[in-house]
Amino acid sequence: MTVKDNSVVESFLHIEVLVENPREAADYMQEVFGAVEVETDFAASVEQGFDCECVHVQAGGVVFQLIKPDDNFKPELEGWWDRGKLKQIGPFIHNVTFFVNDAKTVAKKIIEKGGSEMSKVTVPIPGGTNDVYMCDARKQCGMVFEFAKTPPAV
DSSP, rough: OSSSSSOOEEEEEEEEEESSSSHHHHHHHHHHHHHEEEHHHHHHHHHHHHEEEEEEEEEEEEEEEEEEEEOOOOGBBBBTTTHHHHHHHHOOOOOOOESSSSOOOHHHHHHHTTOOOEEEEEEEETTTEEEEEEEEEEESEEEEEEEEEOOOOO
């Protein structure tokens, strides 16, 4: 398989999992798989910025972002997390997250290939802002993707 242009993933960030209790899920993964809590500052910024509980653990080189959305979510994030689905079916993988070199082009490709943009949120980063996209490609490959342009090194 060849890449037709240069809009590609630059780095994998995490697999986001919606759970009722992120701390219990993290403890379970630590006890069963030897997972290690990582990115505590990032998890704290997610909690503050998106009204949720959040813990990051790493196992086997993969980071899992364990999240429980708060019932008092910000209106601009509606559709970002489906709390009703969490209550209805229980914990589930919500999305796979990447940094890419051109987020707008990746979103366009997903839509051109039959996927859909679920949301786009502009978040503050050191030195500016970054657009974070959430796109649904479940019919095409079984996954929802979250991605943003790789931020500049600080």
